[in-house]
Each structure stands twice: as structure tokens, then as C-alpha cells.
Amino acid sequence: MERNEVGVRSAKRGAFVTYHKRVDQTEYLYIYDSKEIKLYSAETDNYIKTLSIKEYNLRNNLTEENEIKEIVYITDCQLDNPSLLVCSRTRKNLYHCFIYDIVHFEYRLLPIDLDSMIPSINDVIIDKIETDGEISTYVFIFASVIGLSIYWLAYNPYLQQSFNYIRELNVKLSTKDSITAVNTYNDLDETFGDNNVFYVIAGGVQGNIEYFEIMNDGSDYKTWSMPMLKLTGTSDPVPPVTHIVIRNLKDFKERLLFIGHGHLNSRIFNKSPLARLDRIPIVRISTISFDDNKKNWNDVSIVVGNPGADVTRGEIITMFVTLTEMGYNLYVALDMYYRPNNYRPHDGIEVAHYKIENLKNVTVNWHRIDSLCRKSPNNNEIPLLDIYADQYNRGLKLVLPNEVEWYQISPLPLDSDDDDDIPSFEKWFGKLEFNHLGPYNIESIKDINAQREKYEDELMIDKLLEKESIDYKEIYPPQSKSDLKNLFDELFSKNKEDLVWKYGIIYYLLKDWKFIHKHSQMFAARYLISSQEVQIFVDGCWALDHERFDDGLGRLSDPIVKKLLLQFPRIDEKIMKIFLISSCPDHALKYSHYRCIVRSSIEMMELYIEALIRNSILNVREALKFSRQNKSEDDESIRERLLKKLLNICVIEDKTETREYEKELLSLFFDNYEEKFILRYWESSKESKLLWFYIRILAQIENYRDSFIYYQVYKWFKRIYLKDELIADELQFGMTIESKKNEEDSDEEELEDDIKEKLNHYKKLFTGTQSYSDQMGINFDSSTNKSKSQEEMKKRKRQEKEKYYEQQGVKRDRVTPLLRNRSPLSASNSNNM
Numbered sequence: 001m002e003r004n005e006v007g008v009r010s011a012k013r014g015a016f017v018t019y020h021k022r023v024d025q026t027e028y029l030y031i032y033d034s035k036e037i038k039l040y041s042a043e044t045d046n047y048i049k050t051l052s053i054k055e056y057n058l059r060n061n062l063t064e065e066n067e068i069k070e071i072v073y074i075t076d077c078q079l080d081n082p083s084l085l086v087c088s089r090t091r092k093n094l095y096h097c098f099i100y101d102i103v104h105f106e107y108r109l110l111p112i113d114l115d116s117m118i119p120s121i122n123d124v125i126i127d128k129i130e131t132d133g134e135i136s137t138y139v140f141i142f143a144s145v146i147g148l149s150i151y152w153l154a155y156n157p158y159l160q161q162s163f164n165y166i167r168e169l170n171v172k173l174s175t176k177d178s179i180t181a182v183n184t185y186n187d188l189d190e191t192f193g194d195n196n197v198f199y200v201i202a203g204g205v206q207g208n209i210e211y212f213e214i215m216n217d218g219s220d221y222k223t224w225s226m227p228m229l230k231l232t233g234t235s236d237p238v239p240p241v242t243h244i245v246i247r248n249l250k251d252f253k254e255r256l257l258f259i260g261h262g263h264l265n266s267r268i269f270n271k272s273p274l275a276r277l278d279r280i281p282i283v284r285i286s287t288i289s290f291d292d293n294k295k296n297w298n299d300v301s302i303v304v305g306n307p308g309a310d311v312t313r314g315e316i317i318t319m320f321v322t323l324t325e326m327g328y329n330l331y332v333a334l335d336m337y338y339r340p341n342n343y344r345p346h347d348g349i350e351v352a353h354y355k356i357e358n359l360k361n362v363t364v365n366w367h368r369i370d371s372l373c374r375k376s377p378n379n380n381e382i383p384l385l386d387i388y389a390d391q392y393n394r395g396l397k398l399v400l401p402n403e404v405e406w407y408q409i410s411p412l413p414l415d416s417d418d419d420d421d422i423p424s425f426e427k428w429f430g431k432l433e434f435n436h437l438g439p440y441n442i443e444s445i446k447d448i449n450a451q452r453e454k455y456e457d458e459l460m461i462d463k464l465l466e467k468e469s470i471d472y473k474e475i476y477p478p479q480s481k482s483d484l485k486n487l488f489d490e491l492f493s494k495n496k497e498d499l500v501w502k503y504g505i506i507y508y509l510l511k512d513w514k515f516i517h518k519h520s521q522m523f524a525a526r527y528l529i530s531s532q533e534v535q536i537f538v539d540g541c542w543a544l545d546h547e548r549f550d551d552g553l554g555r556l557s558d559p560i561v562k563k564l565l566l567q568f569p570r571i572d573e574k575i576m577k578i579f580l581i582s583s584c585p586d587h588a589l590k591y592s593h594y595r596c597i598v599r600s601s602i603e604m605m606e607l608y609i610e611a612l613i614r615n616s617i618l619n620v621r622e623a624l625k626f627s628r629q630n631k632s633e634d635d636e637s638i639r640e641r642l643l644k645k646l647l648n649i650c651v652i653e654d655k656t657e658t659r660e661y662e663k664e665l666l667s668l669f670f671d672n673y674e675e676k677f678i679l680r681y682w683e684s685s686k687e688s689k690l691l692w693f694y695i696r697i698l699a700q701i702e703n704y705r706d707s708f709i710y711y712q713v714y715k716w717f718k719r720i721y722l723k724d725e726l727i728a729d730e731l732q733f734g735m736t737i738e739s740k741k742n743e744e745d746s747d748e749e750e751l752e753d754d755i756k757e758k759l760n761h762y763k764k765l766f767t768g769t770q771s772y773s774d775q776m777g778i779n780f781d782s783s784t785n786k787s788k789s790q791e792e793m794k795k796r797k798r799q800e801k802e803k804y805y806e807q808q809g810v811k812r813d814r815v816t817p818l819l820r821n822r823s824p825l826s827a828s829n830s831n832n833m
Contacts, residue, residue: 026388028082028102029399034070037084039102042388042397045404051100053088056107066090077126080157085110085140087121095121097140099163110140111165112151118144127184129198129216134158137166137216141200143179147172148202152218169218174225177204180264183244185255185288201226201288203241207261211288211295227297229261229284231304239279240264243319247328249359254289256300256359258330263315280305281314281334285356301362303352310339317349318386330354331396333369333387348554349373349384351396353409367532368558371539371551372398372405395525406518408525421499423506425488428523429481432513439512440477440484448477451545455578460541463568464505469494484509503527504538511542537561544578553579553587557594565595572597576607585614602638605630606645613649613661620650620664636673643677651693666696683765688718692730695737704740705751711737712755713762721766 026042036052057067072095073087081103088096095114098107114121123143128136135156142149152166173179181203200212207229214221229238243260262281285300305311317333332352348370355363373383386399395408434440452459452473465472470490478484487509491502507528510520528535540555555561556575565571572595579588588611592598598608609626612619627642650661670678675697682690691714698707711734718724726734741751 029386029388029404030074030076030084031385031399031401032071032074034072037071037074037086037100040404045397048102049105051086051105056098060107060109065092066096068096073121073124075124075126079138079155085124085126087114087124087142108162110151110153110163112140112153114142114149115146118146118149120144122178122180123182125182125184127186127198129186139184139198141182141184143182143202145178146170147176147179148182148200148212150214150218167218169214169221171212171214171221171223173202173204173208173210174223175204175206175208177206177208179203180205181241181244181260183246185246185248201244201246201257203244203259205240205264207238207240209241209259224295226288227299229282229302231282236280239282242316245319245321245330247321247323249287254287256328256356257284257286257288258319258321259284259286260316260319260332262334263313279313279315280311281316281336283316283330283332283352283354285330285354285362287359300356300359301354303354303364306336306338306350306352306366307364311336312339313337315382317382317384320387320389322389327355327357327359329389330356331387331389333384335382335384349382351387351407367407367409368536368560369396369398369407370554372407373400406521408521408529422492422496423503423523423527425485428506428510428519429484429488432481432516434479434481439514440479445477445479455581458574459545460574460578461505461508461545463571463574464501464508464538464541467501467568468505500528500531500534503531504534507535508538508542511539533560533564537564544575547582549579549582549584549587553591553594557591562595570603572600573603573607576604576611580607580610580614583614585611589615599630602641605638605642609642609645610649613646614657617657617660617664620661621668624665624668631673640677643674644681647678647681647690647693651689652687662693666693666700669701670697683762686721686766688714688722688724691717696733699733699737699740702740704737704743707737708734708741709751709755709758713758716759717762717766 028048029040029042031038031040035054036050038050039048040046041048053068053071056062062068067090068088069091071086071088075085077083077085077099079099079101081101083102084100086098086100088098090096094116095112095118097110097112097114099110100107121142121144125141127139127141129139135154138153138155140151140153142151148171150169150171152168154164154166156162156164179202182200184198184200186198194213196216197213198216200214201209202212203209209226209228211224211226212221213223231238239261241259242262242264243258245258247256247258248254249256260281260283261279263279282305283301283303285302287296287298287300289296305314314334314336317335319333320331322329322331330353332354334350334352335347336350337347348368351367351369353365353367355361355365369384383400384398385401388397388399389395390397395406398405398407432438438444448459452462459472461476462472465476468491470487475483475487475490478487488506491505492499503523507520507524510523513519524535536555536558540552540558540561543549543552543555552575556565572591575591576588579585579591588607592604592608592611597604599605605626609623612623612626623646627639627646630642631639646665650658650665652658675694678690678694678697681687682694691710695707695710695714698704698710714730715726715734718726
């Protein structure tokens with residue numbers, strides 16, 4: 001059901017018309033924003049009618065000063081017909097309340113004068129307290145920061161101005177706190193307490209609950225505080241009460257209460273600083289009864305957060321209760337936030353399903369539904385508005401801002417043509433056509449094959465097909481229905497005992513026909529209802545293949561699929577590569593941390609370094625630090641591979657961003673091992689960019705002598721070996737380091753000998769010969785072998801020069817290769833970078 005007509009205004013709240021959640025069935029649902037209300041059939045999801053404040057102003061001839069400017073709160077109620085109580089504000093900022101009859105589309109003004117200073121209406125409940133002929137008396141209870149504002153109104157359905165004011169009463173909690181939730185639990189046909197009294201339960205911002213006995217005529221009232229919730233193992237205060245749902249127990253003398261505590265709804269409590277506090281949601285299930293006029297309170301179950309997971313905060317979106325022969329079912333929709341690196345690593349929308357049997361046995365099942373509730377760009381907007389469970393408790397209807405989705409909880413009943421473990425091809429694929437609108441037309445097949453080539457010749461669906469020993473390149477994507485039938489037959493012809501992965505593949509294929517609404521979900525409800533982890537895993541695979549990376553990350557990092565991932569060799573590396581190839585390094589980083597796999601293999605560590613660097617240029621430092629953390633005295637192979645990866649990305653790659661990475665890397669300091677490794681890597685790879693990078697490292701630490709020596713090697717290597725010319729920047733840099741070298745007053749004769757030695761060494765290394773020519777324009781001897789006596793003679797000559805300078809009183813800066821002016825971040829300190 002599409003509902004794009006809501007417009008640019010986002011829905012603030014939506015609910016099913018269920019008489020304030022006090023009945024288990026409904027006929028209508030509604031969604032509203034500040035300007036209009038949309039009505040739909042709860043059974044068919046069909047649109048019925050729109051109520052706009054513009055229409056209301058015109059029909060009621062409201063003046064410009066008194067006309068409504070915005071809707072602030074809506075709740076459902078039951079008069080003669082299902083109706084809505086609409087609370088709005090006028091242009092003078094006064095409250096204006098009216099009833100809207102859903103069946104006859106009629107308006108009835110309420111003679112209610114709410115204090116305009118009330119910043120927001122937190123909750124509203126309407127109850128019928130007595131019947132006297134055709135005229136009935138209703139109480140309207142408004143919860144706000146000032147307490148409960150209660151109005152008695154007489155209702156005559158035959159008069160146009162049908163509501164008449166009787167009286168009003170204002171009551172407060174004993175703590176004087178703001179009241180955040182309210183409900184009544186009266187039934188005129190039942191025996192519960194005193195018939196001359198109606199009963200109200202109210203909850204406050206401090207998590208306190210109070211019980212009110214109010215005389216039917218409003219002449220008097222009493223209040224009692226209910227037992228305060230006690231939290232163990234934490235110093236946090238009890239969160240505010242956000243929801244109160246009440247049901248009658250079978251003897252009618254007892255009430256079952258479902259009370260929700262948690263983060264305040266920021267869309268309702270938008271002016272309260274309490275709405276900005278982090279709160280952990282709590283669900284409290286209790287009973288209240290009368291025994292000889294004594295009120296008895298008993299807690300049946302208290303569930304804090306999500307047991308077994310570290311919840312940081314959460315908001316209860318809505319609660320819905322159904323009654324079965326076995327007991328009660330409570331569905332709680334929550335927007336949950338977890339601590340990073342937790343067993344549930346990412347936040348999202350969840351439904352907790354509580355089964356209450358005999359008021360003793362309470363079991364809870366958690367369902368992830370965030371795949372159906374996509375977050376809007378506005379982080380303050382929760383995409384789920386309300387939920388409703390059908391009478392068989394097979395699934396939930398999810399009210400979203402622009403549609404209603406179905407989420408299956410229990411298996412669908414078997415069809416006559418689908419009562420076997422093997423699905424029927426005709427049932428699920430028979431009506432699907434291969435045409436230009438389908439997922440396997442000529443253009444889309446080209447796109448799928450291009451996608452496969454992009455991701456190193458393998459899609460995620462290929463992983464699934466390969467697990468079932470199917471030649472995926474030949475069979476997917478199918479180009480006709482006969483090809484699809486062949487894939488189906490081959491899939492189910494093998495190993496008929498293990499079917500769950502086969503179901504997963506069929507589910508993936510049906511998701512390709514995503515324009516056929518809920519087709520794949522119906523298949524999952526029939527065959528994967530007991531294998532939710534497989535459905536989540538396949539959802540993640542499909543999302544990656546269709547480049548929906550947020551969804552893919554959420555599914556595949558969910559702890560529920562952890563064991564499934566272990567069945568696929570090297571799949572973590574595959575997922576990381578998909579994120580990196582698709583320029584989503586932030587997703588790759590999150591995935592590696594959520595899965596705790598950063599050091600699971602050398603390949604994963606290499607991918608992690610790539611993700612770090614591509615996520616931010618500032619992470620180049622972190623990448624170098626990470627490589628140092630994996631060094632070993634006995635085996636440097638891991639560190640070498642990580643350094644290679646770092647150099648490949650920051651130095652060697654021919655990409656636009658490489659220059660910035662190289663600049664950042666050059667600003668860091670390398671230890672002796674890293675400097676020597678860069679040189680060795682150049683010698684083995686013959687990649688001139690590495691030698692040029694090494695030369696600039698030496699210059700960066702002001703070792704201009706060695707920088708100049710290797711610059712001469714670079715000239716020979718590029719001109720003679722690679723037969724390429726130096727560019728202007730390289731020539732200019734050579735002139736700079738030569739002038740810097742001259743300032744050091746180095747021994748020219750010794751320098752020439754060192755240059756000759758290096759050149760002949762690399763000549764021999766790269767060409768296999770020891771000869772040297774004058775092609776560099778430098779006049780040196782052709783001999784490259786120095787005897788031991790020559791070395792000793794050179795050493796003595798150097799010592800004599802130094803002694804001479806010392807006798808003459810000349811202070812000479814002696815340059816030692818690789819040691820002069822080293823940074824404090826040397827080899828001994830580099831690990832602390």
C-alpha cells in the first residue's frame with residue numbers, strides 16, 4: 001500500500017483504532033502529521049479518507065484568529081462509532097479539541113478548556129462511566145506536566161452540539177511529577193471494586209505509578225502509590241513510564257497491566273530535557289485486584305533491556321496485546337541502541353514477543369524488523385509508527401510512514417499444492433514472466449554479469465550456489481523460465497535432506513522480483529520461519545549484490561548469522577572486498593569491528609589497512625601503527641606484507657588520491673627496519689616510485705648525503721634501466737638535495753667512491769654485469785671491486801683527515817649515513833607513534 005500523499009511533512013505518530021489498546025481487534029488505522037489525518041482499512045490497508053485542518057476550518061467557519069494551525073495529539077475512542085479525539089492548537093496557541101466520527105465523517109466540538117500553558121499533551125484516555133437513557137457521560141483524561149486534567153461531558157448523539165460540559169477536576173501525582181502515561185480499567189458490566197467509582201492508573205517521569213479512585217460525579221477522589229520498580233545491579237534511576245496497557249483477567253475481578261518504561265518519545269516530549277536522557281527500556285507485567293476492599297499488586301515479570309546484550313538506551317515505540325486460549329501475547333516494538341562490539345553490534349528496530357501463560361510462565365522472543373523499517377535522513381524520526389497482531393498471532397502489521405508491511409512470526413498454513421518439503425515451482429514461479437519489466441531482461445542480465453566482473457568474478461549469490469555444487473556462471477542469471485526451471489530442478493535434485501540453503505537460494509531469487517509485493521516474504525513465512533538466521537543471511541547477500549550496503553552491513557554483521565558465515569571459506573574477506581571495491585571503506589571498518597575479525601588472517605589485516613586509509617587520509621598514521629603492532633622478532637613476514645600493502649596504496653597506485661596518501665605518509669617517521677624494507681621492496685619490485693619515496697624520506701630526516709647518493713642511483717635506474725626521462729620536479733629536487741649536501745662539507749672523494757659503489761651494486765643486481773659507463777655523465781673508474789687492503793687504506797685516510805681537522809681546530813660536521821638528525825621517533829620509539 002503506497003501512501004506518498006502524506007507529503008514532505010513526516011508522520012509524528014500513527015496508531016490502530018483499538019480504543020486506546022484495550023481491545024484485541026480493529027477496523028481502522030490512521031496516520032497523521034501536523035496538518036492532516038489519513039484513514040485506512042486495517043483489514044485491507046485500503047485508503048478511506050483524509051481529514052485536513054484546512055477542511056475543518058472551512059466547515060466550521062472558524063475565523064482567522066480561532067482557526068487551527070496544527071494537530072498536536074490524536075487518540076482513538078469509541079462513542080456510537082469508532083472515532084478519533086483530535087487535540088490541536090489555534091493561531092492564538094490555545095488548545096482546541098474535537099471528536100471525528102470515522103464512520104459518518106462528522107465533527108463534534110468538545111467544550112474543553114485546557115490550560116494553554118501546558119507545553120504538550122503526553123497521553124489521553126476516554127472512558128464511559130455511566131449510562132442514563134439516551135444521554136451518556138464520558139470522562140476525558142489528559143496527562144501533562146501539570147498532572148491529570150479530567151473533564152466530565154454529557155453526550156447526546158441526536159443533538160448537533162452533542163457534548164455538554166458538566167465539570168472538571170485536576171489531580172496530581174503525590175510526587176508532583178509530570179504524568180507521562182495514563183489508562184483506565186473500568187467496565188460497567190463487571191464486578192471490580194465500587195460501581196460508584198472509576199479507576200485510573202497513571203505513570204510519571206520518575207518511573208512511579210499511582211492509582212486513583214475517582215467518584216463518578218467527580219465529587220471526590222483518592223490516590224495510592226503502587227510499589228516502585230526496583231532495579232538491581234545498576235545505579236541508574238527508574239526510567240519514565242511511557243506506556244500502560246490494561247486487560248481484564250477471566251474472573252473479571254483482576255486486571256493485568258503491561259507497563260513500559262524507557263526513553264521518552266522526543267516527538268511528544270519535545271520541550272522536555274528528560275527526553276534527551278539515555279534510558280534503558282523496561283517491560284513490567286503485573287496484576288492488580290481487590291480482596292475485601294484491599295488492593296493487591298503482584299509483579300509477574302520484569303524484563304530490563306534485552307537480556308544478554310548490553311543496551312545503552314531504547315525507546316518503546318508501541319505495545320499491543322492479544323488474548324489466546326493459552327494466555328496473553330504482548331508485542332513490544334522498540335528502537336534499540338547497543339554498546340559497540342556487543343553481541344548485538346548494531347542499533348535498530350526490534351519487536352519483543354512476550355508469551356504469558358497462566359500468569360507464571362513468561363517467554364520472550366526477539367525479532368529484528370529493521371530491514372522493513374528503513375531509517376529516514378532525519379535521525380530523530382523513527383520509521384515504525386505502530387504494530388498490530390492478527391487474531392491468530394501469525395504475524396504483525398507494521399505501520400510505516402508511507403505503507404503497511406507484514407512481518408511473519410509463525411508459519412503460514414500449508415496449501416494443498418505446497419504441503420511437501422519441496423516447494424512447488426508452479427506456485428512460486430509459474431506466474432512470473434520474463435519480459436522487459438522483470439529482473440532478468442537483456443539489460444539487467446548485462447548488469448548482473450558486469451557486477452560479477454566488478455566483484456572479482458563472484459557475487460554473493462554465487463557463494464550460495466557454489467555451496468550447493470551448482471555451476472553458478474552457467475546457470476545464474478537465468479535467461480528464460482526454462483533456465484529458471486532447470487536451476488530449480490538441479491537445486492532440489494541433490495541432497496534432499498538438507499534443504500535450508502536451497503530454501504535460501506529460492507528466497508533470493510524471489511527477492512529479485514521485488515516489484516511483486518511480499519512474494520518473497522510469503523515464501524520465507526512458509527519455509528524459513530524456523531530458520532530466521534538463514535533469511536537474515538540471504539537478505540544480507542541480496543543487499544550486497546544489489547549495492548544496498550547499509551542493509552547488507554546490518555544483516556551480515558548480526559550475531560545471529562555468525563555460525564552461518566563459518567560455513568563459507570574466506571567469506572569475510574569477500575565481504576570486505578565488496579565494500580572496498582564499492583568505495584564504502586566505512587562499512588568495511590564497521591564490519592571488521594562488529595565481527596571482531598581484524599586479525600583473523602593476514603589477508604584480513606591487509607584489507608583492514610586498506611579500509612583505514614581509504615576511509616580517511618588521517619588514518620595513514622593509524623595504518624602504519626597497525627603494521628608495527630604485528631611485528632615479531634622471529635617472523636617479520638606479517639609486518640612485511642602489511643608494509644607492502646601500505647606502500648602499494650600510498651605510493652605505488654596510480655590514483656588521484658595516492659598523491660595525498662603519499663604526502664601524509666612522508667610526513668611520518670620510519671624506523672631503520674622500515675627504511676631498509678622500502679629499499680628491499682624497490683629492489684624486488686623494480687618500482688621506481690618506491691626508490692623516489694625512499695630518497696625523499698632521507699631528505700625529510702635531513703640525511704642529504706645518502707639522499708644524494710640514491711638520487712644518482714635513481715637517475716641511472718630511470719634513464720638507463722627504464723629508458724625514461726626525469727620530470728622537472730625530480731630534477732629540481734635533485735638540485736635541492738645537492739645544495740643541501742654541499743652545505744654539510746662532505747668529503748667529495750669519499751662521496752664519489754660511495755656513489756660509484758652503489759651504482760655498480762645496482763648495475764650488477766639489475767643487469768647481472770659489473771661494468772659501468774659514462775652514460776650518467778659522471779667520471780669514475782670502471783672498477784667496482786674493492787679489495788680488503790683498499791678498504792683499509794680508505795679508512796686510514798679518513799681517520800687522518802679527521803685528525804688533521806681536529807689539530808687545526810676546525811669543527812667539522814661529520815655525516816653518518818642514516819643516522820644524522822634522526823627524529824626522536826626512531827626505531828626504539830616508533831611503536832609508540
